[in-house]
Amino acid sequence: MENHHQGAAHSSSGADLLSRIALNDNKAGMEGLDRDKINKIILETSKGSKFYENELKKEQQVNQRIEKMMEQKARTTKEQLKQAQAEVDKLMCELERSRELGRVIVHVDMDAFYAAVEMRDCPELKDKPMAVGSMSMLSTSNYHARRFGVRAAMPGFIAKKLCPNLVIVPTNFDKYRAVSAQVREIFSEYDPHFMPMSLDEAYLDITEHLEQRQHWPETMRTYYICDAKTENNADRSESERDELSPVLFEDSPSSSPSLSGADRKAEVFGMSAEEAVREMRFRIQQKTSLTASAGIAPNMMLAKVCSDKNKPNGQYRIPPERQVVMEFMKDLPVRKVSGVGKVTEKMLAALGIVNCDQLGQQMALLSLLFSVSSWHNFLHISLGLGSTCIERDSERKSMSTERTFGEMNDAEEQYSLCRDLCHDLAQDLQREGLKGKTVTLKLKNVKFEVKTRAFTLQYAVCTEEEIFAAAKDLLKFEIDCVSPQPLKLRLMGVRMSGFISAEDKKPLQRSIMGFLQKGGSDSGSFTQCAGSVLKAEEDSDAAGFLKPQSTEMKEPSVSEQKPKSGGPQQQSFFQRAQLKRLQQQQEQMSIVAATDTTNYSADSAAATQTDLPTTNNQSDTTSAKSLSNTDSGTDATSYMNKPAVLKPSFKISTQVLQFLTCPVCNAEMKDVNLTAFNNHIDECLKGSAVDNEPIHLDAPKEQEELNSKPPASSSESKTRKSSSHNPSCNEEKPSTSISVPLAETDDDSDFKTPFFSHRTKINGKRSVISKKKMSSSEASQTTHKLEAVTEMSSDSKGSSLTCPVCSQPQSTDDLALFNRHVDMCLNQEVLLEFRESHPPVGDSDEPALKNVRGQLGDQGRVSKVREKSKRQGSSLPPSKKIKVLSTKQTIDKFFKSSARQKV
DNA sequence: TCCCTATTCATGA
DNA sequence: TGGAATCATGAATAGGGA
Numbered sequence: 001m002e003n004h005h006q007g008a009a010h011s012s013s014g015a016d017l018l019s020r021i022a023l024n025d026n027k028a029g030m031e032g033l034d035r036d037k038i039n040k041i042i043l044e045t046s047k048g049s050k051f052y053e054n055e056l057k058k059e060q061q062v063n064q065r066i067e068k069m070m071e072q073k074a075r076t077t078k079e080q081l082k083q084a085q086a087e088v089d090k091l092m093c094e095l096e097r098s099r100e101l102g103r104v105i106v107h108v109d110m111d112a113f114y115a116a117v118e119m120r121d122c123p124e125l126k127d128k129p130m131a132v133g134s135m136s137m138l139s140t141s142n143y144h145a146r147r148f149g150v151r152a153a154m155p156g157f158i159a160k161k162l163c164p165n166l167v168i169v170p171t172n173f174d175k176y177r178a179v180s181a182q183v184r185e186i187f188s189e190y191d192p193h194f195m196p197m198s199l200d201e202a203y204l205d206i207t208e209h210l211e212q213r214q215h216w217p218e219t220m221r222t223y224y225i226c227d228a229k230t231e232n233n234a235d236r237s238e239s240e241r242d243e244l245s246p247v248l249f250e251d252s253p254s255s256s257p258s259l260s261g262a263d264r265k266a267e268v269f270g271m272s273a274e275e276a277v278r279e280m281r282f283r284i285q286q287k288t289s290l291t292a293s294a295g296i297a298p299n300m301m302l303a304k305v306c307s308d309k310n311k312p313n314g315q316y317r318i319p320p321e322r323q324v325v326m327e328f329m330k331d332l333p334v335r336k337v338s339g340v341g342k343v344t345e346k347m348l349a350a351l352g353i354v355n356c357d358q359l360g361q362q363m364a365l366l367s368l369l370f371s372v373s374s375w376h377n378f379l380h381i382s383l384g385l386g387s388t389c390i391e392r393d394s395e396r397k398s399m400s401t402e403r404t405f406g407e408m409n410d411a412e413e414q415y416s417l418c419r420d421l422c423h424d425l426a427q428d429l430q431r432e433g434l435k436g437k438t439v440t441l442k443l444k445n446v447k448f449e450v451k452t453r454a455f456t457l458q459y460a461v462c463t464e465e466e467i468f469a470a471a472k473d474l475l476k477f478e479i480d481c482v483s484p485q486p487l488k489l490r491l492m493g494v495r496m497s498g499f500i501s502a503e504d505k506k507p508l509q510r511s512i513m514g515f516l517q518k519g520g521s522d523s524g525s526f527t528q529c530a531g532s533v534l535k536a537e538e539d540s541d542a543a544g545f546l547k548p549q550s551t552e553m554k555e556p557s558v559s560e561q562k563p564k565s566g567g568p569q570q571q572s573f574f575q576r577a578q579l580k581r582l583q584q585q586q587e588q589m590s591i592v593a594a595t596d597t598t599n600y601s602a603d604s605a606a607a608t609q610t611d612l613p614t615t616n617n618q619s620d621t622t623s624a625k626s627l628s629n630t631d632s633g634t635d636a637t638s639y640m641n642k643p644a645v646l647k648p649s650f651k652i653s654t655q656v657l658q659f660l661t662c663p664v665c666n667a668e669m670k671d672v673n674l675t676a677f678n679n680h681i682d683e684c685l686k687g688s689a690v691d692n693e694p695i696h697l698d699a700p701k702e703q704e705e706l707n708s709k710p711p712a713s714s715s716e717s718k719t720r721k722s723s724s725h726n727p728s729c730n731e732e733k734p735s736t737s738i739s740v741p742l743a744e745t746d747d748d749s750d751f752k753t754p755f756f757s758h759r760t761k762i763n764g765k766r767s768v769i770s771k772k773k774m775s776s777s778e779a780s781q782t783t784h785k786l787e788a789v790t791e792m793s794s795d796s797k798g799s800s801l802t803c804p805v806c807s808q809p810q811s812t813d814d815l816a817l818f819n820r821h822v823d824m825c826l827n828q829e830v831l832l833e834f835r836e837s838h839p840p841v842g843d844s845d846e847p848a849l850k851n852v853r854g855q856l857g858d859q860g861r862v863s864k865v866r867e868k869s870k871r872q873g874s875s876l877p878p879s880k881k882i883k884v885l886s887t888k889q890t891i892d893k894f895f896k897s898s899a900r901q902k903v
Numbered sequence: 904t905c906c907c908t909a910t911t912c913a914t915g916a
Numbered sequence: 917t918g919g920a921a922t923c924a925t926g927a928a929t930a931g932g933g934a
Contacts, residue, residue, distance in 0.1 A: 021919090051919050058913090137920045154917040197916080343916045373926065402921065439908085448919080455912060493921085 007611075019062075019346050020055045021046055026335055028293075028311035029112075029146035034865070038149035038162060045158045054448035062343055066350045069369050073351070076368055085364035088379065092363075095383055100298065101320035103388045104273050106190075106204045107295045107303035110183065111312035113200035115142040116290045117179055118169045130167040131159060136404075139171055143312065176200075179288050186283050190276065195390045203300055205390045206276055213271050221269045223282060274317050281315065298325070301386025304338045325384035329356040337381050356382050399434060400442070401425045402493025407446050409486035418475050421494040422468040429496060435460035438497035439470040443478060444491035453478065460500040467494065471865050620628075 011648040022039040025031065046052040110116065114132040119125045119142060129145035135156035145155075148163035156168050180199040187194040191204035211274025213221070269279035277294045284292050291313035299319045309316035318328050333355050335345045351366075353359050357367075360382030367375040380386065401424045408414060418441070429435065440454040453474040461467060471494050479487045 046919085049919075055919095061913090133920085134918090136918055139920085153920075157918050201916095339915065343914060371927070396923085397925095398923065400922065402918065406918095440910090450912080452911060456909070491920090495922090 001161065015044075017043070017052070017055055017059055019342050020059050021052070023149050024151065024342070025149075027146065027151055028308060029143040030149070030151065030187045033147065033149055035149075037332065040159050042149075042158055045161050050447050062346060066347055069347060069685065070350065072369055073365065076365065080368060081364050084367045085792070088363045088367055091376070091379060092383065095379065095385060099383075099385060100388045101325075102207070103205055104207045104210055104320075105297055105300050105303045105390070106206055106273075106277055106280075106286075106296075107300065107307040108187070108202050108204065109278075109293050109307045109311070110200035110284075111291045111293055112140050112142050113290070114140045114171060114176055115145075115169075117176055118172075120289050121175070122169075125167060125169070128167050129163050129165060130169060131156070132169050132171055134168065134170060135160070138168070141166075146199060179290065182287050183284055183290075183292070186280060186287065186849075190280055191390075193392045197394065203303065203390050206273065210271070210273055210276060216271070218268055221271070221279065222266055222276075223269070223279065223286070224266045225286065274315070277315055277317075281313075299384075299386030300390065301338065302328070302384060303382065303386075305332065305336055308336065312482060327358075329382065329384045334357045334359055334381070339379075362550065396432070396434070397499070398495055398497035399428055399432070399436070400440075400493055400495030401428065402442055402491060404444075404491045406490070408489045414475060414479070414487065414489060414492065415472055417492055418471050418494070419464070419468050421492060423464045423472055425494050425496060426462060426464040426467055429462040433679070434496070434499050435462040436459070436495065436496035437500070439467055439474070439497040440477075440497065441471050441474040442491070442493035442495065443475075443487075443489055446488040446490050448490070450491075451478070455497060461497070462496075467496065484555065665676075 018039060022042055023030070023033070023035055025033060025035065046055075115130060118130065118132055125142075127141065127144070129148060129150065131141035131145050131150055133139045133156055138152060138154050138156055138159055139152070140152045141150045141154075141159070145159070145163055145166055148159075148166070150159040150163050150166060156166075159166050159168070176199050180196075183200075184194070184196060187196075187202055187204055190206050190209045194202050194204040196202045256427055267279075267282060269275045269282070273296050277296055280499070281292050281294060284290065293307050293311040293313060294315040295303040295309065295316065296317035297303040297306050298318070301317050302325065306318055307314040318325055334340045334348055334353065335342075337356070338346075348354070348359070351362060351369075353366075354361055359378055363375065363382065366378050368377075370378070403417065403421065405417075408417070416848050437458070437460050438454055438456045440452050443451045443453075445451075455470045455474055457466075457470060
């Protein structure tokens, strides 16, 4: 067959590649070419390139797949085949019964669209081989160029080898979009719900149109060639139009002869499907001076194949009769069917299947060798079945942006690019009003190897800062993985998916409820939360989700409430990677995170995910020790840093130390072990906590070493502790403290699941570390600056405020103070209820308590309750009160659930 | 053990 | 010298929970 023919002319490796990079003459206008000559040129031009090597690799992988498939085929018994055949027959009968021939589906495809537009606008190009694109890549080519083997998706430099006279015109998408809009206007008259596939392609269901058409008088089916009023091309003279249109594809198999007669002024179209489609194409041509091809059939699959049949400037119809459909399919090469690409084609060819008739005959075998969805699809194809319902208004599932560039090795450049991509993506998302939860980073290295890395946040986001907060961590992780070698990239992309539905869009902020959900403590939320808090803290104008929402406070949306299993969903990537590292480095483990000299720390997400120290932590610790001297007393946490704000070049030495914040009393504890910390929280929960003095118990030895190694380090930590008492520090920059809750056992908690509560250096300023039990007003000084800033900027200032929880008027006008007070009130209320329903039972290490402790750690969530209440006035609306009460139920539920887990 | 979900990669338009 | 961008989907895989 084709492959065999190609392979015979070349070396084995070249033959291997032919199905991938050699000429694909599947396209219209590519018939009867000197394929061997063209392939030789393509191979010679490609050979030795990184691209070629990668294609070779991929081809070998496909070959392995085929080998495995053939082995499986060899193992197939007659009995299995018999059984499979029975199943196939059964399904076939069902499909036959449900075969629908009643719809009239049309697939319209503009001929060589971009090239045709350029030729129309620059008539000198008409007789020349030309393509649209660049030396790097061509989007499409005209039919002159196709004679040389120049096709879409071919690099311009290779096309030039094939056709030295090729004229390459740069793309002008604005122009194509404008033309496309004109064409779509016409489509909509035949099917208002037509489905555009791209700028130059669409499916229409003209069934209803045809019904109406039967009652139309001839005048409604008459179009005048020169009637500028009817057709929107008044700007062109008649002679121009006559000259332009037919010449583009003069050798078209079915160029409408009726149109070329110079004396013909009016065209009357009939009532049949063919006539309606001919009319549509006529109108397209009149309006745009471009030609289109069309396929008419009872379903989409057939219509698509048909539109290619008489390309260019032609149409083909399969009538709605089973027998005709089957006859049409019989000799149709499988590759012509949409969805069958080069790999599937090759795999089927290995089984001796080239056309759809053979496909049908081998269904039993295919059902044993391919997945269910694959062989079901094959069965549909072999029966000439396809979708009869044009899917309308299908929801977008992802949005992405990516860029290819010359080799890029510099990390700072890469971060900068990453940010640019996030910026673009954020703009696109906001344009469509979308917010998504999963950020995927796509990387292609200089060897053309593609990697994707994803991270799912707890909340849907859409701002540059928020997206970048996740993307940069993913990028850092990849950079660190190859360190000290540079990451050599040629493409980077950022994708957003996991869009929330329209309903879910309203509550952008999750309440404390969400954090109290079992399993809802996934660290993604903390990354997210931290990133957002910090981002907004610095950028008060940012329209992040922490900005006051005008929507009503309500329960978390279904999607957001849905408990993440806390497993691979949130952790798989980082955890898996981290665990691998962990195995190599267990002996070096300590709870303490280390120093990050770049402030771009994948550790952030990594630590958030698993709380495992990483290689980077370790190495960074060493590398940054000296730097930390110059930045004494500054705490930072990798996941609370603000990469979204800091430029890659903005290097800061930040030392991350283990600070744990009691979520109940807000006491800061440094260098505590987890058991002690947990005990402390238990005491707090039981109401018997002592004065919130920091607990300072034995830190792991490694940690001590880490802390003491740099001359300044140990003293620094003391400085830091003492500085926490310093009120001036408090004034300097309030900070957010976030505890990452993770279930743990005391035995191995040292490296498995430590609590983390990190402090971040913000703008080089010291974070606040509160040590004493704070009054509400004192405590408020440590609340999120973000909210204060946000509210100040968006709301009134000056008037006295009343706490919506305790209803006490607050003497302060400082929103930060006020916020803090409300935070405390809310926490108190929840905790009191919790205490009431769960009196102390002796075992202070009850897992549920531990989890609750952790769950309560993020005060940012609670703050949103306050934010809203403040905007609405001084008292909580009923819904909010209910909400607070229901928090207790959530805790109960959580408690029970956790207890069950333990069992 | 089975089911569900997230992630990664491949395929195809 | 140089080999795209965007979107959807399926398979394989892995881990958590019931």
